[in-house]
Amino acid sequence: MSYNKKTIEDIEVRGKKVLARCDFNVPLKDGVITDENRLTGALPTITYLIENGAKVILTSHLGKAKGPDKKYTLQPVAKRLSELLNKEVVFAADDTVVGENARAAVAAMKDGDVVLLENTRFRPEEEKNADAFSQELASLADVFVNDAFGSAHRAHCSTEGVTKFLDTAVAGYLIQKELKFLGDAVDNPTRPFVAILGGAKVSDKINVINSLLDKVNTLIIGGGMAYTFLKGQGYTIGTSLLEADRVDYSKDMLRKAEEKGVKLLLPVDNIVADKFSSDAAPVVTEDQNIPDGFMGLDIGPKTAALYADAIKDAKTVVWNGPMGVFEFENFAKGTVAVAKAMADADAVTVIGGGDSAAAVNILGFGDRMTHISTGGGASLEFLEGKELPGIAALNDK
DSSP: OOOBBBBBGOOOOTTOOOEEOOOOOOEEEETTESOOHHHHHHHHHHHHHHHOOOOOEEEOOOTTTTSSGGGGSHHHHHHHHHHTSSEEEEEOOOHHHHHHHHHHHHHOOOOOEEEEEGGGSSSSSHTTTHHHHHHHHHHOOEEEEEEOOOGSSSSOTTTTGGGGGGGGEEEOOOHHHHIIIIIIIHHSOOSSSEEEEOOSOOHHHHHHHHHHHTTSSSSEHHHHHHHHHHHHTTBBBHHHHHGGGGHHHHHHHHHHHHTTEEEEEEOEEEEEESSSSTTTTEOOOSOOOOOOEEEEEOOOHHHHHHHHHHHHTOEEEEEOOOOOOOOGGGOHHHHHHHHHHHHSSSSSEEOHHHHHHHHHHHTTOOOGGSSEOOOOHHHHHHTOOOHHHHHHTTBBB
């Protein structure tokens, strides 16, 4: 699947009203933004549009609003963006998103002005991708720019529907970067290509494992889903996380890896405890087997060394999902080892959003990765080879 899409640099934006879909889905506590990564991620596109004389109309969802809900207003985002851009961002406070305030604010715009619309999910039609709301959004603008990769796997009014009513629809810098690094990593990797999959559940990653086995040289499995694979190989897993209905699937995947000549690495030792708790005492197993009454909470030191070794020789590494319960300090060593090996590798290193992105940033390795994806779910679907509707709808080059 080739995503060779036009970007903001391929079109004339001066004097045009540009509807830019960003990802301002930020964590808020008592009306204060506690993590600004998504705002700073959007700045290059917004700044480019301002500097090139566009009338910039920003739009985003926030949280799980199911209609107007003051708890999820984008007002704090407008305030903080004004400070970050050093320029007033006019907030259009309409529960209907496109209402009198929005229309008046847009009508008053001069080139280089910025308006932020209210949370798109204040309209229940947003998630249904209803044409009427898509049309209302489109009616404000001449051009659509999508820069919200984290929502690109959803066909909603503000990500996909609006493109039916605006002829010009292009990618912003964030999406352009995602397509370059995720796209090249998956479709055109420099080899050896190593993928690392962790996280709790096999079921979340079934299609990803299947898809990556056609592409990678080595597939590394860690996290909670490793125990289903170990169980399939006849090892004891104690009280570890198990998806019994996925054991046969795990055997199929090992067979497929063998047929394809792909190295599929599983833990050779584990760090276990007798309870799921941050103060549980960590115990290292001698081999793959986990004793009765114990649960696996991280990969063991031998496994961490084995995985780091595979990463060291790679030229492309894609990672999605932690190796253990990295939120608990006693069970973060495996995730740290993988992050460190990637930071030290002479390779293109791509982190597929979600928990792995959080882990890498918390551990301080973020600036040593080639690319950290801004969308957990979207990057997973991308790795599965699925078409992302919010990107497919953009104009081709």
